[in-house]
Amino acid sequence: xxxxxxxxxxxxxxQVMAVLGVKAGALFAAKHSNRFPAAWYLALRxxxxxxxxxxxLHLFSWKLPRSGGVDxxxxxxxxxxxxxxxxxxxxxxVLPLADDTATAA
Numbered sequence: 001x002x003x004x005x006x007x008x009x010x011x012x013x014x015q016v017m018a019v020l021g022v023k024a025g026a027l028f029a030a031k032h033s034n035r036f037p038a039a040w041y042l043a044l045r046x047x048x049x050x051x052x053x054x055x056x057l058h059l060f061s062w063k064l065p066r067s068g069g070v071d072x073x074x075x076x077x078x079x080x081x082x083x084x085x086x087x088x089x090x091x092x093x094v095l096p097l098a099d100d101t102a103t104a105a
Contacts, residue, residue: 002031002034003034003056003059004030004031004033004034004035004036004059005031005034007044007048007053007055007059008027008030008031010051010053011044011047011048011051011053013027015047016043016044016047019043019047020040020043034059035059035060035061036059036060036061037060037061038060038061038062038063040060041057041060
């Protein structure tokens with residue numbers, strides 16, 4: 001089953017292209033790989049919410065930290081340690097995603 005193809009069909013390919021500002025070739029690539037570029041996340045999440053279509057996080061090509069290491073941004077930070085998040089990531093712990101649906105009070 002190709003989830004990306006199904007979701008694009010449910011959202012409407014023309015509407016997705018218009019919102020993202022991409023051409024049909026970009027959607028073809030997403031359907032072929034069954035992955036969406038991470039940069040599309042907010043737009044597809046919002047389109048999905050408006051149309052009651054679930055767009056799962058696992059379909060996005062997220063950049064993951066290097067195995068067993070600290071990324072370059074953390075190395076360049078003052079202290080170079082990266083804090084608790086870097087320690088957890090280095091140990092292989094899975095960190096929860098921030099709840100991006102919460103609104104500021």
